[in-house]
Amino acid sequence: MSSSEAAHRSGFACFVGRPNAGKSTLMNGLIGSKVAITSDKPQTTRHAIRGIVDRTDAQLIIVDTPGLHRPRTLLGQRLNDLVHETWSEVDVIGFCVPADQKIGPGDRYIAEQLAKVAKRTPVIGIVTKTDVVGKQRVAEQLLAMQELMEFTEIIPVSAVEQFQVDELAGVLSAQLPEGPQLYPGGELTDEPESTLIAELIREAALEGVRDELPHSLAVTIEEMAPREGKEDLVDIYAVLHVERQSQKAIVIGRGGERLREVGSQAREHIQKLLGSKIYLDLHVKVSKDWQQDPKQLRRLGF
Numbered sequence: 001m002s003s004s005e006a007a008h009r010s011g012f013a014c015f016v017g018r019p020n021a022g023k024s025t026l027m028n029g030l031i032g033s034k035v036a037i038t039s040d041k042p043q044t045t046r047h048a049i050r051g052i053v054d055r056t057d058a059q060l061i062i063v064d065t066p067g068l069h070r071p072r073t074l075l076g077q078r079l080n081d082l083v084h085e086t087w088s089e090v091d092v093i094g095f096c097v098p099a100d101q102k103i104g105p106g107d108r109y110i111a112e113q114l115a116k117v118a119k120r121t122p123v124i125g126i127v128t129k130t131d132v133v134g135k136q137r138v139a140e141q142l143l144a145m146q147e148l149m150e151f152t153e154i155i156p157v158s159a160v161e162q163f164q165v166d167e168l169a170g171v172l173s174a175q176l177p178e179g180p181q182l183y184p185g186g187e188l189t190d191e192p193e194s195t196l197i198a199e200l201i202r203e204a205a206l207e208g209v210r211d212e213l214p215h216s217l218a219v220t221i222e223e224m225a226p227r228e229g230k231e232d233l234v235d236i237y238a239v240l241h242v243e244r245q246s247q248k249a250i251v252i253g254r255g256g257e258r259l260r261e262v263g264s265q266a267r268e269h270i271q272k273l274l275g276s277k278i279y280l281d282l283h284v285k286v287s288k289d290w291q292q293d294p295k296q297l298r299r300l301g302f
C-alpha cells in the first residue's frame, strides 16, 4: 500500500490521570464541544460521556471515565470497576500528568493499575497544562514521565492554548485499528440528553461549594417534555439527591438563594445544549447514604 493511501482508522480512547490533571478540559479541547464536566474540585466526572473526533484519516471516540481512587465506599468500588472495564475495552489510553506538579504516589498508583489491568493497551503519556510553566519544567516533566512507566509515546499539550491538541489527536488515532467511521459524521455524543442535563445541573450545584459535597451529590431527571401548546418550551423536573439534611441546607442556601442561582446557571447551559427555552424545576431531596446502598446506586445510574 502506498503511503498516500493510508487507511482510515476508528476506535476508542480514554484518559486517565489523577484528579485535576486536566482530562476533561483536554477532552473538550479535542472534541470542540462541551460534553464533559470540568470543575476546580476533584472527581466530578462520573458518567462515561463520549465525544467524537472526526478527522479525514480517523474517527476517535473518546470515553470519559471517572477518576480512579483508592476505594473506601461502595460507590468508590463501583467507580473503579467502571474504570477498569473501560481500560480493557479501549484501543488507546492517554495518561495525563500536569506539567506544574511533581509526579507522585497518585500517578504511580495509576501506572501500577494500568500495568495490571491494561497490559496490552498502548498508553500515550500526556504532559498537560504546559502554558502554566516554562520550557525547562516541561522538559523535566517529559524526562520524569519516562521513569513512570513504558509509554508508546509522550507528548506535551495545553488544552487552554490549544497547543499540540491536534497533534495529540493524530498520535491517539495512529493507535486505532483500521476501520470505517463507527458513528455517522456530525454526531458529537451518543449519551442521552438527560444524562448531559443532569451533569450540567450537578456542575452548577457544585460551583463554589468546597466541602465533601462532590461525593454526596447526585442528580436525576424525573421528567422532561415539551410543554403542550408551546413546543418551543421544554419543561424539566430534576431532583438533587444529598445524603444529609445539613447538605440539603448548603445546596438550597439562605432563603433558597443558592438554589435559584444554581437553577439560573444550569438553565443557561441547558438552553445552549438543547437550543430551546426551558423551564427548570429543581427539588432537593435527602436520599440517606445513597453511596452505600446498592439499590439507590442503581437508581441513580451507577
Ligand SMILES: Nc1nc2c(ncn2[C@@H]2O[C@H](COP(=O)(O)OP(=O)(O)OP(=O)(O)O)[C@@H](O)[C@H]2O)c(=O)[nH]1
Pocket (backbone or CB within 6 Å): 017, 018, 019, 020, 021, 022, 023, 024, 025, 026, 037, 038, 039, 040, 041, 042, 043, 044, 045, 067, 128, 129, 130, 131, 132, 157, 158, 159, 160, 161
Ligand atoms: N492553565 C491551564 N489550566 C488547565 C488546563 N487544562 C485544565 N486546566 C485547569 O485545571 C483544572 C482541572 O481540569 P479538569 O479538566 O477538570 O481536570 P480533570 O482531570 O478532568 O479532573 P477530575 O474530573 O477531577 O478528574 C481546571 O481548573 C482547569 O481549568 C490547561 O491546559 N492549562
